[in-house]
Amino acid sequence: MAKENKKPEPNKKPKFSAYWIYAIIIVGFLVLNFMGGSSGLGSAPNTSPSEFQDFLEKGEVEKVVVVTNRRQAKVFLTPEARALDKHKEGRSKSILPKSPSDPDYQFEFGDLQNFENKIATIKKENNLSTTVSYDTESSFWGEIFITLLPFALIIGVWIFIMRRMSGGAGGGAGGQIFNIGKSKARLFDQNTDVKVSFENVAGLEGAKEEIQEIVDFLKNPEKYTSLGGKIPKGALLVGPPGTGKTLLAKAVAGEAKVPFFSLSGSDFVEMFVGVGASRVRDLFKQAKEKSPAIIFIDEIDAIGRARGKSNFSGSNDERENTLNQLLTEMDGFGTNTNVIVIAATNRADVLDKALMRAGRFDRQIYVDLPDVRERKEIFEVHLRPLKKLDNELDTDFLAKQTPGFSGADIANVCNEAALIAARKGNKAVGKQDFLDAVDRIVGGLEKKNKIITPGEKRAIAFHEAGHATVSWMLEHAAPLVKVTIVPRGQSLGAAWYLPEERLIVRPNQMLDEMCAALGGRAAEQVIFNEISTGALSDLEKVTKQARAMVTIYGLNDKIGNLTYYDSSGQSEYSFAKPYSEQTSELIDKEISNIIETQYQRAIDLLEKHKDKLTELAEVLLEKEVIFKDNLEKIFGERPFGKKEEEIIPEPS
Ligand code: ADP
Ligand code: ZN
Numbered sequence: 001m002a003k004e005n006k007k008p009e010p011n012k013k014p015k016f017s018a019y020w021i022y023a024i025i026i027v028g029f030l031v032l033n034f035m036g037g038s039s040g041l042g043s044a045p046n047t048s049p050s051e052f053q054d055f056l057e058k059g060e061v062e063k064v065v066v067v068t069n070r071r072q073a074k075v076f077l078t079p080e081a082r083a084l085d086k087h088k089e090g091r092s093k094s095i096l097p098k099s100p101s102d103p104d105y106q107f108e109f110g111d112l113q114n115f116e117n118k119i120a121t122i123k124k125e126n127n128l129s130t131t132v133s134y135d136t137e138s139s140f141w142g143e144i145f146i147t148l149l150p151f152a153l154i155i156g157v158w159i160f161i162m163r164r165m166s167g168g169a170g171g172g173a174g175g176q177i178f179n180i181g182k183s184k185a186r187l188f189d190q191n192t193d194v195k196v197s198f199e200n201v202a203g204l205e206g207a208k209e210e211i212q213e214i215v216d217f218l219k220n221p222e223k224y225t226s227l228g229g230k231i232p233k234g235a236l237l238v239g240p241p242g243t244g245k246t247l248l249a250k251a252v253a254g255e256a257k258v259p260f261f262s263l264s265g266s267d268f269v270e271m272f273v274g275v276g277a278s279r280v281r282d283l284f285k286q287a288k289e290k291s292p293a294i295i296f297i298d299e300i301d302a303i304g305r306a307r308g309k310s311n312f313s314g315s316n317d318e319r320e321n322t323l324n325q326l327l328t329e330m331d332g333f334g335t336n337t338n339v340i341v342i343a344a345t346n347r348a349d350v351l352d353k354a355l356m357r358a359g360r361f362d363r364q365i366y367v368d369l370p371d372v373r374e375r376k377e378i379f380e381v382h383l384r385p386l387k388k389l390d391n392e393l394d395t396d397f398l399a400k401q402t403p404g405f406s407g408a409d410i411a412n413v414c415n416e417a418a419l420i421a422a423r424k425g426n427k428a429v430g431k432q433d434f435l436d437a438v439d440r441i442v443g444g445l446e447k448k449n450k451i452i453t454p455g456e457k458r459a460i461a462f463h464e465a466g467h468a469t470v471s472w473m474l475e476h477a478a479p480l481v482k483v484t485i486v487p488r489g490q491s492l493g494a495a496w497y498l499p500e501e502r503l504i505v506r507p508n509q510m511l512d513e514m515c516a517a518l519g520g521r522a523a524e525q526v527i528f529n530e531i532s533t534g535a536l537s538d539l540e541k542v543t544k545q546a547r548a549m550v551t552i553y554g555l556n557d558k559i560g561n562l563t564y565y566d567s568s569g570q571s572e573y574s575f576a577k578p579y580s581e582q583t584s585e586l587i588d589k590e591i592s593n594i595i596e597t598q599y600q601r602a603i604d605l606l607e608k609h610k611d612k613l614t615e616l617a618e619v620l621l622e623k624e625v626i627f628k629d630n631l632e633k634i635f636g637e638r639p640f641g642k643k644e645e646e647i648i649p650e651p652s
Contacts, residue, residue, distance in 0.1 A: 044074065047105040049115075055081070055105075056122050061130050064119065065103065068112060069136045074103035187286075188253065188260040196250040202381045202407070203374025204244060210365045211235070211252055214340055218256040218292045221338060233330050234341040234360055236300075238348040239367030242408025245344035248367065249296040252342065259293045261286065265302030265343075268322045276303065276322030284329040284339070292338035300343040304351045323352060330360050369406055375399035378407050382414040386429055393431055401438055413437045443488035450487045457621065459524060460485050463534055464493040465617040466523025467516060469609055470602050471497070472635050476512035479638055484625040492534065507555045514542045515598040515605075522602035523613060546594045547587075556590050559583070 047055075052075060055061050060081035065074040081087055087104060109115040116132075123130055198208055217224060217231045224231055237245040246262070253260030261283060268276040287293045303322045330341060343361060345351060355361050370378055376399040383395070402410060416437035421429040452460070464483045471477040478497035485493040521535035550556040552565045564578050577584055606613055615634050620626055632638070 044103045044106045047075065047107045049107055049109055052105065052107055053118070053122065056119070056128070056130065057126055059126065059128055059130075060084075060087075061128075063131045063133065066109075066112070066115070066132065066134050067137045068134055070108075071110070071112065072106055072108050073115070075105040075107070077104045186262050187290075188250065188262065196247060196254045198251050198255060200381060201244055201247055201251050202377035203370045204248065204367060207237070207248060207365045207367050210363065211248055212255075214342070215252055215256045218252075218258055218294070218338065218340065221292075231338075232340070232363055234343065235363040235365055236348065236351075236356070236361040237342060237344040237365050237367050238346070239344075240346050240369055240406060242406035243367045243369060244407045245367050246296065246298060247407070249294065249342045249344070253294045253296075256292070256294070259287075259290045260296060261293065262296045262298070264298040265300045265304065268303050269319060274318075274321065276318055277325035280322060280325040280329055284332075287339045288337055293340075295339060295341045297341065297343040299345060300355075301345045301347050301350055304343070304345070304355050323355075327354055327360065369404065370410075372399045372403075375402055375405065375410060378410045379414070382411050386414060386418055393429075393434070397431070398434055401435065409441060413441055416440060439488065443491060443494060452487065452492070456492075457485065458617075459528065459532060459534065460493045461617045461620045462523045462527050462613070463520040463532075464495055465613055465620055466519040466521070466526075466602070466606060467495045468519075468616060468631060469613045469635075470519030470522070470605055471495075471516035472631060472638060473605055473609070474512040474515060475639075476506075476509040477516040478513070479628075480631065481628045482625065483620060485620055486624055491537070507549065510545060510549060510555070511594070511598060514545055514595070515602050517542050518595070518599045518602045519606065522599060522606050523617075526603060526606045526610060527614070527617075542595055542598070543591070546591045549594065550587055550590050556594075558586060558590055 052061075052073070055075065055077070056064075058081075060077050061075055062078040062081075063076040065076070066072075067074065077087060082104065119130075119132055122128070198212075201208060214232070214235060221231055237248060239245055249262075250260060263283070268279050283295060287295050303319055303326065305319070341361070348356075348364065356364070376395045379395045379398050383393075398413075402413065405413070413434065414437075417433040418429050420436050420440075421433040424433070426433070464485055468480045468483050471480050480495050480497055482496040483493070484496075488494065517538045518535075520538050521531055524531050524534070550559050552563050554561045554563050579587070612634055616626075616631070619630055619634070623630070
C-alpha cells in the first residue's frame with residue numbers, strides 16, 4: 001500500500017465495532033449457558049424417587065421420560081394433578097415460565113434396571129396407564145460448541161495464513177486479508193526524504209546518458225510527442241547485482257522529480273492463484289493516478305523468465321499469469337499516460353522474449369561492474385560522508401586494490417573501514433583500515449585464534465608457496481603479489497594475484513592458470529609426499545574450468561568446436577544430457593586428462609625448483625604475509641614482464 005496515506009482508513013471503524021458485537025454475543029452465550037444450568041433451559045423442580053413413587057401410585061403421573069445417559073427421569077403429571085395445590089407450588093418455584101410441554105418434575109434415579117422394574121410393578125399393581133418413554137439428551141450449548149468448533153478452527157487458521165501472506169507488518173488486525181491483491185510497491189515521492197540524483201551515481205557514463213533520455217521524456221513529453229514520436233514505455237537495466245541499477249532508477253525519479261514506485265519481482269509471487277496479476281493491476285492503477293511516474297521492478301526475472309518449458313510445477317502458471325498481466329498493462333497504457341517502467345535483472349538472457357518486444361522494454365541498458373577509473377569515482381562518492389579521513393588516503397590506490405568489486409561492495413568497504421577504525425579507537429579512517437576492510441570483505445573475518453598445529457601451518461605454508469612458485473614461473477599465469485597464511489573465514493591461507501584484464505582468453509592462458517591453481521597440492525606432494533584436503537577449493541575451480549573448456553568453449557580437440565551451453569536458459573534438455581553416452585564418457589576423460597596433465601606439469605616445475613619453494617615457504621612461515629618483493633628476492637625478476645594493474649584476491 002502507498003506509504004503516504006496518513007489519514008486513518010475510513011473502513012477501520014465499523015470493523016472495530018464488529019469485534020464488540022462478537023464479544024457481546026459470546027458473553028450472551030455464556031450468561032444464558034450458566035442461567036440455564038447444566039440440564040438445559042427447561043429445568044423442572046427436583047423431586048425424589050420416593051415422592052415420585054407416591055405420585056405414581058396415586059395415578060397422578062401421565063408420562064415418564066427416562067433420559068438414559070443422565071440417569072434422569074422427567075415426570076409429566078396429568079392435567080388433573082397439575083391443578084392440585086401441592087403441585088402448583090412446585091411449578092411456581094421454577095425460574096422460567098412453564099409451558100405444558102415442559103416436565104413437572106425431574107429427579108435422578110440410581111440403577112436403570114431397578115427403576116424400570118419398580119415402575120412396571122407399580123403400574124401393574126395399580127393398573128395404571130402411565131406411559132414410559134426413553135430419550136438421550138446432551139447439553140444444548142455443548143452440542144453447538146462441538147459443532148461449531150471445527151469451523152471456528154478453520155476460519156482461525158485461514159485468517160492467520162492470510163495475515164502472514166499479506167506481509168503482516170503493521171496495520172490493524174484483520175484488515176490485511178483484504179489487501180492481498182494490492183501491490184506492495186514502496187512509493188518514493190517529493191514527500192519522502194530519499195533524494196537521489198545523478199550526482200550520487202558514480203561512473204556508469206553510458207548508462208547515465210541513456211537514462212538521461214528517460215528523464216527528458218518525463219520532464220517534457222510534448223517535445224517528443226509533437227513530432228509524432230512515441231515515448232518508450234520501459235527500459236531494462238541489465239547487470240550484476242550491486243552495480244547500481246536501483247540507484248540509477250532512483251536517480252531518474254529524483255532528477256525528473258516524479259514519484260517512484262519500487263518493488264521486487266518476487267513481491268508479485270504468492271501462494272495464491274491470481275494474486276500476482278491483481279498486484280500488477282493495482283500497481284499500474286496507482287502509478288497512473290500519480291502520473292508522470294516511474295515504476296521500478298527489481299529482479300524482474302522472478303516473473304519474467306521465459307514462459308513454458310522450464311519446469312512442470314504448478315507455480316509456473318501463476319507466474320505466467322503475472323507476466324501476462326504485466327505485458328497487458330504495458331500494452332494497455334497509452335503513450336500519453338507518462339508512466340515508465342524500469343526493470344532490473346542480472347540475467348537478460350533468461351527473460352521471456354515477449355518482454356523485450358518493441359513497445360515494452362524496448363531499451364536495454366547495460367550496467368557493468370566498474371573498471372578502475374569508475375571504482376575511483378565510486379570511492380569518492382562513498383568517502384564523502386566519512387568523517388575525518390586520513391590525509392594520505394589515495395583513491396587511485398583503493399581502486400586498484402578492489403578489482404571485481406561492485407558499487408555495493410565499495411560502499412561496504414567504506415563503511416567497514418570506518419567501523420574498523422572506530423574499533424581500533426582511531427581518530428581518523430586511514431589507509432590500513434581500508435586494506436583491512438577489503439581483506440575482510442573478500443575473505444571474511446581474520447581468525448587469529450584459530451587453532452592450527454605447527455605441522456598444519458607448515459603444510460599451509462608450502463601449499464601457498466606452491467601456488468606462488470608455479471604462477472611466478474608460468475608465462476600466462478597471473479603473478480602473485482601477496483601471499484598470506486593468516487586464516488580468514490573459511491580459508492587457511494590466500495594468494496593474491498595480479499591478473500590481466502582479458503576480454504578473450506586463450507587455451508594456453510587457461511591451462512597456465514589451472515597449473516598454478518594445482519601448484520598448492522603439487523607442493524604438498526613434492527615436499528611431504530602426501531596430499532591433503534586443503535586443496536578443495538583449488539580443485540573445484542580447476543574442475544569447473546576444465547569442464548568449461550571442453551563443454552562450453554569448444555577448446556578441446558576430441559570434442560571439437562561445439563558447445564552444450566544454452567544462453568537462453570530454455571533448454572529442453574533439463575532432464576537429459578544433450579549428448580550421447582559415448583560423448584559423456586569422452587568428456588569425462590578429457591576433463592580428467594587436462595587436469596592430470598597440468599598437475600604433472602606443476603609437480604615437474606616444483607621438483608625442479610624445490611630449493612626455492614622451500615626457501616619461500618620458510619619465509620612465509622616466519623612472516624605470515626609476504627609480498628612481491630620477497631618473491632623477487634628469491635626468484636629474481638619475473639621473466640615475463642607484465643604491467644601491474646590490479647590485484648585480485650583469490651582464496652585458495
Ligand atoms: P543493484 O540494484 O544493481 O543490485 P543497487 O543500486 O541497489 O544495486 O546498489 C546498492 C548500493 O551500492 C547503492 O545503494 C550504492 O550505495 C552503491 N552503489 C552501487 N553502484 C554505485 C555507483 N555507480 N555509484 C555509487 N554508489 C553505487
Ligand atoms: Zn590452494
